[in-house]
Amino acid sequence: MSFDIDKTVADMAKTIGAVLTAEWPKIKDCAENVLKDEKDALADIAKARLLGEINDEELKSELEDEQTTLEAALLVCEIKAKAMVQKAINSALNVFVEAINAALKAI
């Protein structure tokens, strides 16, 4: 039976690295889009106050709600990050299972 644990672990680490490299830009884009939307929303609120379309009390309320909205938008990036981790772990598990299967076939 030929099962090289050192090589298998190295391959698993390489696999995880490959998944992270491929998936990380999606998380980065997600966070950047959220911040861009937030910037636009804050600009709209500021404009509404400056034009007198909302008063100080309404401004305070809108800013509170904006915090809730920003949190919700960032939760999407959190799911994407979890999906990336799930993919990385399962890819590494797959490498391990394949290494075991190959060793069993060699018996």
Next chain:
Amino acid sequence: MIREEGRKNYLLSLLLAVFFALSNGACSVKLIADYDATTFEEIIKVSKKVDQFYGHLLETAEGDRKYSKFADQYVEVEIDIRSLVTRNQARPLNIESIKISQSILNLWIKYKQGHQTKDGYSNGTAKLDRARFVRLFNAAAAAEEAKKLDPDDSDVKKDSK
């Protein structure tokens, strides 16, 4: 870009997670709920209803926006949003979507109560609130979409495609 040191630590953490999974006899690890097409459709449907509500409200003259005129629509949409929250709560590993739908519900109730108290809804706040709901429902839809994983995710050779 993940910094090199942080990246090594992250990689090590993931390897540890893999060994933890293996020691528990797991063949795969699940951290997020499966994609649910019905929930996605429901998000789009409720989002459209909320947008229609604001469209109708903004078409009504500002001085003629008595709460009673919109009460039925508030109740109807609130029921739909509650159904979305319940649907999300019924699915395991779904905490982020639960929080997003709960935030939508909380804001819907807040704006409903504001309308009721003032017996009016100004153009300024209505426009901002409408735009906010668009973003919140977009977040809810994107959260569901993010759970739609590639069936060949486990094949690392296809990761860089």
